[in-house]
Amino acid sequence: MSKLPENASRPLQPGEKYEPILKPGKDYPEVTLYSVSMGVLMAVIFSAAAAYLGLKVGQVFEAAIPIAIIAVSLSSILKRKNALGENVMIQSIGASSGVIVAGAIFTLPALYILQAKYPEMTVTFSQIFLSSLLGGCLGILFLIPFRRYFVKEKHGEYPFPEATATTQVLISNESDSDEATETETSKSSSAAGPLVWAAIVGGLYDFAVSTFGLWTESLSSRMTGLGETIAAKFKLVFSINTSAAVLGLGYIIGLKYAAIICAGSFFVWWVLLPVLGSLPGMETMDAQVLFTQYGRNIGIGAIAMAGLIGIVRSWGVIKSAVSLAGKELGKGQSDNVQSAKVERTDRDLSMKFLLLAIAVALVCTLVFFWVGVLHNFWQALVAFLVVVVIAFLFTTVAANAIAIVGSNPVSGMTLMTLIIASVIFVAVGMKGASGMVGAMVIGGVVCTALSMAGGFITDLKIGYWIGSSPYKQQTWKFLGTLVSAATVGGVMIVLNKTYGFVGDNALVAPQANAMAAVIEPLMSGQGAPWMLYLAGAVLALILALLGVPVLPFALGMFIPLTLNTPLLVGGAISWLMSRKKASDGDEAEAKAKTRQEKGTLVASGFIAGGALMGVVSAIVKFCGVDWYLGAWASGTGAAIVGLCAYIALIAYFAWAAGKK
Numbered sequence: 289m290s291k292l293p294e295n296a297s298r299p300l301q302p303g304e305k306y307e308p309i310l311k312p313g314k315d316y317p318e319v320t321l322y323s324v325s326m327g328v329l330m331a332v333i334f335s336a337a338a339a340y341l342g343l344k345v346g347q348v349f350e351a352a353i354p355i356a357i358i359a360v361s362l363s364s365i366l367k368r369k370n371a372l373g374e375n376v377m378i379q380s381i382g383a384s385s386g387v388i389v390a391g392a393i394f395t396l397p398a399l400y401i402l403q404a405k406y407p408e409m410t411v412t413f414s415q416i417f418l419s420s421l422l423g424g425c426l427g428i429l430f431l432i433p434f435r436r437y438f439v440k441e442k443h444g445e446y447p448f449p450e451a452t453a454t455t456q457v458l459i460s461n462e463s464d465s466d467e468a469t470e471t472e473t474s475k476s477s478s479a480a481g482p483l484v485w486a487a488i489v490g491g492l493y494d495f496a497v498s499t500f501g502l503w504t505e506s507l508s509s510r511m512t513g514l515g516e517t518i519a520a521k522f523k524l525v526f527s528i529n530t531s532a533a534v535l536g537l538g539y540i541i542g543l544k545y546a547a548i549i550c551a552g553s554f555f556v557w558w559v560l561l562p563v564l565g566s567l568p569g570m571e572t573m574d575a576q577v578l579f580t581q582y583g584r585n586i587g588i589g590a591i592a593m594a595g596l597i598g599i600v601r602s603w604g605v606i607k608s609a610v611s612l613a614g615k616e617l618g619k620g621q622s623d624n625v626q627s628a629k630v631e632r633t634d635r636d637l638s639m640k641f642l643l644l645a646i647a648v649a650l651v652c653t654l655v656f657f658w659v660g661v662l663h664n665f666w667q668a669l670v671a672f673l674v675v676v677v678i679a680f681l682f683t684t685v686a687a688n689a690i691a692i693v694g695s696n697p698v699s700g701m702t703l704m705t706l707i708i709a710s711v712i713f714v715a716v717g718m719k720g721a722s723g724m725v726g727a728m729v730i731g732g733v734v735c736t737a738l739s740m741a742g743g744f745i746t747d748l749k750i751g752y753w754i755g756s757s758p759y760k761q762q763t764w765k766f767l768g769t770l771v772s773a774a775t776v777g778g779v780m781i782v783l784n785k786t787y788g789f790v791g792d793n794a795l796v797a798p799q800a801n802a803m804a805a806v807i808e809p810l811m812s813g814q815g816a817p818w819m820l821y822l823a824g825a826v827l828a829l830i831l832a833l834l835g836v837p838v839l840p841f842a843l844g845m846f847i848p849l850t851l852n853t854p855l856l857v858g859g860a861i862s863w864l865m866s867r868k869k870a871s872d873g874d875e876a877e878a879k880a881k882t883r884q885e886k887g888t889l890v891a892s893g894f895i896a897g898g899a900l901m902g903v904v905s906a907i908v909k910f911c912g913v914d915w916y917l918g919a920w921a922s923g924t925g926a927a928i929v930g931l932c933a934y935i936a937l938i939a940y941f942a943w944a945a946g947k948k
Contacts, residue, residue: 292309292455292459293306293307296753297444297452298444299443299444299445300443300444308753308754308755309372309459309753309754309755310372310373310633310755312632312633313632315632317370317371318376318760319760322368323375323377323378323381324377324381324767326359326362326378327377327379327380327768328382328771330358330378330381330382331381331384331385331768331775332385332771332772332775333385334351334354334355335384335385335388335771335772335776335779336775336776336899336903337895337900337902337903338351338386338390338899339389339393339775339779339780339903340779340902340903340906341533341534341537341895341898341899341902342389342390342393342394343393343397343783343789343796344531344796351385351386352383352450352454352747352750353453353540353892355379356375356457356458357889357892358483359374359378360458361483372458372459373754373755376458376751376754376761377756377764379750380756380761380765381764381765381768383743383746383768384765384768384771385768385772385775386743387736388420388736388769388773388776389772389776390698390735390736391420391423391424391698391735391736391737391738391739391740392416392420392732392735392773392777392780393776393780393797394702394735394739394799394800394803395728395732395735395803396415396416396419396420396728396732396800397780397784397789397800398728398731398797398800398803398807399724399729400784400789400790401790401797401801401804402724402804402807406720406721406724408721410725411725413777413781415660415661415725415729416732416777416780417773418773419656419732420772420773420776421769421770421773422649422652422653422736423733423734423737423739424736424737424769424772424773425649425766425769426649426675426737426740427683427738427739427744428744428762428765428766429645429646429649430679430680430683430737431683431687431744431745432637432642434683434687434745435758436634436636438691438748439745442691446691448691448749450690451749453888454746454750458754482893482945483889483890483892483893484893485893486536486889486890486892486893486894486941487894487896487897488897489532489893489897490533490536490896490897490898491532491897491898491901492897492901493532493898494533494898494899494902494905495901497530497531497930498901498902498905499908499909499916500916500917501916501920501926502917502920502921502926502929503927503930504530504921504926504929504930505529505530505531505921505930506527506528506529506850507530507927507934508526508527508850509525509526509527510525510527511927519575522562523561523562523565523575524557524558524562524575525575526849526853527849527850528853528854528857529850529851529853529854530930531854531898532894532898532937533894533895533897533899534855534898535858535861535894535937535938536858536890536891536892536893536894536895536898537855537858537891538855538856538857538858538859538861539858539859539861539862539888539890539941540858540892541855541858542862542863543856543860543862543863544859545840545859546855546858546859547859548837549841549843549852549856550844550853550855550856551841552587552590552840552842552843552852553844553849553852553853554844554849555841555844555845556583556586556587556844557575557579560583561578561582564578564582565578583845584802584805585805585820585821585824586820586821586823586824586845587824587843587845587846588802588805588806588820588821588824589820589821589822589823589824589828590825590827590828590831590838590841591802591824591839591843592704592707592825593824593829593838594828594838594842595702595703595704597828597832598685598839599682632757633751633752633755633756633757634758635757635758636758637759650672650676653672653733654668654669657671657672657729657730661730662722662726664718666716667713667716667718667726670718671709674708674709674712674730678705678708678709679733679737679738682738683737683738683741685738686738686739686741690742690743690745691745691749698739698742702799702803703803703806705734705735706727706803706806706807707806707810710723710807714810719811719812720812723811724808724812727807727811728803728804728807731803740769747761782906782907782910783795783903783906785910786906786907786909787906787909789801796847796851798847798848824842824845828841828842857938861887861938861942861945862884862887864942865880865883865884865886865942865946866881866883866884883946886944887941887945887946890941890944891941
């Protein structure tokens, strides 16, 4: 049981059947008080951590792997027997955190950003909570009919990178006997060690910066006189964020995608902005101003085109998946999926229940738009139709993207949704501040639905490989969605009141800023920088023709340079840990894999510890306690200390991942 069957990741031969680890003909502990309570706890903790980190750097880490590591370690420490099914359930419920957070923070902070310009706008907890909850539920319900297509019918055709990694973690402590040996328990307990210590180190490191300002958080070439001169004359700037959480995020992303993201950033900051800064009338503009007015808008166009490219490439998948779902719906009561003839590991929620649940969710969504957002039935109906059509069409795109590359282009798809929705809303008379609120809340529902669809297909594939009961995963996923939506709503309000999303030292919230930048001109009659959007779209098409992953490159163009460069550092550490050393001899591959896995533990610890302590720091400031040494933090001494501290952090990372 310590590894998947040989045919888990390859297409099956005619007549061949995949047999999961947990046998279909036997029942195993899955939904227990322990698994549900631990899953809820993980959802709360990682929702808070992911919300803070996502609003800070624009990248939401996938919580599935860290939660799986914690679940396996705890089951070993507590010596729980036959805990594999429980651990899958913990991971499935807890992983709701990352996908709900992604849907919420990519869109809903735009309400606060726009509120700074339009005080008449109102933003409430119920708007944030209900848009996240309804979007998450729609994502679950729209995806369930496509489960068989992605996880069973296409067995071995999609790599499912994140599901593969998470599954390996979940089965890492399983044995052929019902009881784990002392050696196996010791191994799993020791695996928790690097994670815990990294969480402590990363948490204290980021807490010292965000709460006390003991050193500069972002280092820049402008720290020196020469660097300032180069920035002023040639518009060339280098900057890097020294956060432990962002460093860990770069490791998880890996060198390939970190390099692509940074390539987009370098293109804007080191090629595009210097060229623009040399044009007549722009010589006096600062590099940051050029980025805000030009570079970022080109990035928006590229992100939107990335979403369109995703739809075009996935159109065949959409048609195939819809066809299979239609066949399931047409089978009738005699062949209902709840029939005893259907194996436990292939049993979904009944189609009858699913249709009823979709109807209820859609009615609740329409009522929410009408009563809680727009206060006009016909406008609410238009918004409702936009949400239903786009969310359903994009569901398979999101699932397909996760299945192939492990990355969900939800930002690009949501930007496209907002542009389409805004044009329609203006046509039906929905303009101004009320129109902006309506568009952003609607965007939040769509974004969360797509994010949930992509994340949930990972959970279902994990369950398919291991042998969990899909209908149990589907049922309890709603609880994880509810808890995560409530948590992210509260955290977002605290972070807005503490840091804000506009002005100096505000949280970056790059995707939400992109959404606000698109919505405002469309809804206020100012027009939009269509030529810049078009330039970004053309660039995205060229990149696609060259075979470059468009979305990571486009995100790099939009997200500030200082938040992209540390991803490259983390990715470089990941590459170094995975290299085979000649001195390791015949065991080189095994040792490289061990270093890589231990590095994942350290990176997960940095992410969890740094992000959680960031939330704690925000709560401290929210309570009126200010320990920040502002004068020191902005000086040269703090910058030098920051450089030394960052080097020490990198050294600790490499040591903790590489030691025997």
